[in-house]
Amino acid sequence: QKEVEQDPGPLSVPEGAIVSLNCTYSNSAFQYFMWYRQYSRKGPELLMYTYSSGNKEDGRFTAQVDKSSKYISLFIRDSQPSDSATYLCALSLIKAAGNKLTFGGGTRVLVKP
Amino acid sequence: GAVVSQHPSWVICKSGTSVKIECRSLDFQATTMFWYRQFPKQSLMLMATSNEGSKATYEQGVEKDKFLINHASLTLSTLTVTSAHPEDSSFYICSAARLAGGYNEQFFGPGTRLTVL
Numbered sequence: 001q002k003e004v005e006q007d008p009g010p011l012s013v014p015e016g017a018i019v020s021l022n023c024t025y026s027n028s029a030f031q032y033f034m035w036y037r038q039y040s041r042k043g044p045e046l047l048m049y050t051y052s053s054g055n056k057e058d059g060r061f062t063a064q065v066d067k068s069s070k071y072i073s074l075f076i077r078d079s080q081p082s083d084s085a086t087y088l089c090a091l092s093l094i095k096a097a098g099n100k101l102t103f104g105g106g107t108r109v110l111v112k113p
Numbered sequence: 114g115a116v117v118s119q120h121p122s123w124v125i126c127k128s129g130t131s132v133k134i135e136c137r138s139l140d141f142q143a144t145t146m147f148w149y150r151q152f153p154k155q156s157l158m159l160m161a162t163s164n165e166g167s168k169a170t171y172e173q174g175v176e177k178d179k180f181l182i183n184h185a186s187l188t189l190s191t192l193t194v195t196s197a198h199p200e201d202s203s204f205y206i207c208s209a210a211r212l213a214g215g216y217n218e219q220f221f222g223p224g225t226r227l228t229v230l
Contacts, residue, residue: 008154036221043117043206043221044157088156099210100147101219105156 003027006089006104015113019076023089023104026070030102032092033065035074037085038106044088048074079111115141117209119222126197127230134192134225136207142187143209147219148180151204163190197229 006023013019021035032051036044048063050056050072056063064073072091076083086108090101116139126132136146144165149157161169161182169182179201181193190209194201204226208219 006156041204041224041226043119043208043223045221046218049218100159100162103156108154 001026002105003102004089004091004104007107008105010108010110012110012112013079015079015081015111017079017111019074019079019083019109019111021074021076021087021089021107021109023072023091024070025072025091025102027091027093028067028070029093030091031094033063033072034090034092034101035061035063036088036090038088039085047087076109081111081113084109084111115209115211115218115220117207117220117222119205119207119225121225122223123226123228125228125230128198129196131193131195132197132227134194134205134207134227136190136192136209136222138188138209138220141209141211143211144187145210146184146190147208147210148182148190148192149206149208151206151224153204157206160192194227197227199229202227202229 004025035048038044050063050065053065053067060077062075086106088106089104118137120135146163148160151157160175161171163169163182163184165184171177184190204224206224208221210219
């Protein structure tokens with residue numbers, strides 16, 4: 001069993017719809033949860049970071065963490081064609097700068113005009 | 114913002130040659146840099162963790178003699194693929210880490226696409 005599971009997709013939605021992404025994890029020691037967006041042939045860029053259980057909102061993006069269920073989610077409201085990319089969840093055990101991230105496999109999202 | 118660059122962005126080489134990839138943090142000092150490898154439609158696979166002034170820590174299954182990592186300064190890490198073969202063809206991405214706002218944030222470079230003929 002992988003440490004972090006993420007549906008590979010592709011997830012196809014019409015423009016303006018809500019995109020719902022999620023990851024499940026097995027190690028309850030993970031404390032920090034991040035979502036990255038990666039366009040084709042580019043490096044990932046950080047979208048959201050959360051620490052505790054609950055919701056965090058930033059513009060059209062909402063991240064949710066449920067530590068009791070070991071489940072994290074990312075919602076994208078009013079999706080745009082420019083949101084078409086691969087979305088990766090990443091988890092970290094501690095906050096030290098040298099601590100490595102454990103990535104999910106990524107979900108490909110396609111927003112159709 | 115924090116910017117990480119990689120050079121070259123793509124490289125084609127003959128089998129048996131060595132290729133060096135540079136990773137630079139342009140506007141911050143990174144004590145730790147990471148090297149990843151990514152195959153098409155797959156997630157990032159961590160190859161090694163590189164700390165300035167010390168030997169890199171390699172993940173299990175990664176050949177340290179084949180993938181040489183040097184982290185000579187707080188803004189530069191290099192990955193050298195020695196005696197490259199076609200199976201080494203991949204997308205190599207580095208990241209530079211800093212502690213920001215109380216959490217471990219990694220800033221990723223744009224990646225280097227390596228094709229070995």
